[in-house]
């Protein structure tokens with residue numbers, strides 16, 4: 001039976017428009033033409049100018065025959081050219097492939113080949129890697145040398161410079177509004193710690209929504225001054241490349257994550273917001289006193305990408321930062337859950353507050369749903385804070401799928417959910433807490449041990465700066481926890497017995513580390529601790545015997 005609402009009320013060009021974050025730039029350029037959009041060292045770009053530069057990029061690509069459905073790759077740190085690519089590339093219907101600037105040449109070469117890149121923009125700091133990655137690549141993309149004034153003065157790889165390329169374009173060109181919001185906007189490769197990376201394809205609609213969700217969650221507005229401590233190549237900077245523009249805030253670029261640059265930038269530009277993995281927060285906490293600066297205002301910090309230990313959250317609060325905890329993956333455009341603050345937490349002491357905030361929480365308002373399920377039956381686990389299951393997500397900010405890898409896409413979308421591969425519990429208040437990546441869980445004498453739970457305790461040890469816990473083969477228990485620990489700079493020596501004793505007072509017997517190894521921890525190019533390497537090291541120690 002048709003309803004009265006089914007007649008004559010079809011979508012039309014006036015009431016149904018494809019969602020795209022590109023519209024944010026047009027609006028910002030119109031509303032705030034003279035406002036500073038981008039700060040880069042001594043350089044300033046207004047929103048009016050940013051709009052024209054992005055149109056030039058789109059037009060220059062178009063004049064070189066690059067357009068709808070083509071891939072444009074960029075290898076660069078957080079500089080204006082990478083921000084502009086987030087607009088100029090999709091403005092011509094092409095797909096932006098922002099490549100992790102810390103990757104090796106072989107992986108970059110794989111990405112260029114797999115994505116069929118038609119153009120490749122390269123910062124001079126990455127020129128050597130790019131040159132090696134391009135070797136033997138057929139057909140060779142158009143290579144553009146980004147001669148960033150704050151980067152190396154020479155040594156670029158490329159057929160022409162970025163600025164001369166922009167000069168080829170028309171600053172007033174009408175850009176191509178996507179006909180369909182499902183059109184791809186970005187291609188982001190996962191880190192691929194076990195094999196070749198997978199190309200995550202994201203669309204205009206999801207990018208629009210996640211940018212809006214982030215802007216609301218993180219309280220962005222026209223007064224926002226956003227410091228680029230989070231790589232733009234990481235899930236398009238968690239969509240903040242688009243979110244900050246949406247509200248007409250100011251982007252402050254940063255070539256390098258270094259506390260000696262971050263603290264002065266916060267003070268000089270009155271930074272209001274920044275994002276970063278917990279490792280970035282640790283760097284700020286353990287920066288030498290001579291580098292640290294005090295500021296009058298509270299800086300909002302969103303952290304995620306790995307679990308922030310509650311000790312890190314508490315230490316940041318003491319330094320004048322307010323921490324929001326986000327969780328996500330490349331496949332869901334970066335942040336997809338957050339630990340939303342509840343009014344009754346105000347009354348808790350700082351340590352108890354930090355423990356609440358260390359949980360991954362609830363879905364972002366633009367994600368339709370999340371649950372923790374038994375992977376075998378797909379049934380939700382009880383909200384008891386104990387039963388372990390897989391965290392699954394559903395909504396419009398889930399990727400289209402993996403590029404040229406239907407099997408992998410089917411696998412993660414099975415049963416109508418996106419499977420994160422993260423093991424979590426659901427608390428009685430509905431907040432989720434990640435316990436481990438499925439492959440990182442330690443099984444000792446048949447009991448599950450969350451490596452994150454043991455790490456959380458280690459981070460509270462006064463001499464510990466970083467810690468990671470993995471499984472070591474154990475003659476009696478099958479596996480037992482092996483802790484890898486980096487001590488704070490200048491900390492008094494700590495020994496294995498002391499660390500284990502500290503854990504004994506705070507953890508159930510079977511969860512205590514049985515082995516402690518001291519030294520620096522191997523990290524991925526995105527700053528995550530490489531547990532698979534540590535697992536190898538733990539295996540190399542041989543089977544543990546009591």
Ligand code: ADP
Nearest residue numbers: 190191192304305306307326327328329330434
């Ligand atoms: P990769 O999978 O290549 O490491 P991602 O950035 O997509 O790159 O990593 C997503 C993973 O990072 C998640 O599956 C999860 O294991 C971890 N992660 C992200 N945010 C958090 C967080 N807030 N707490 C715990 N783990 C997190």
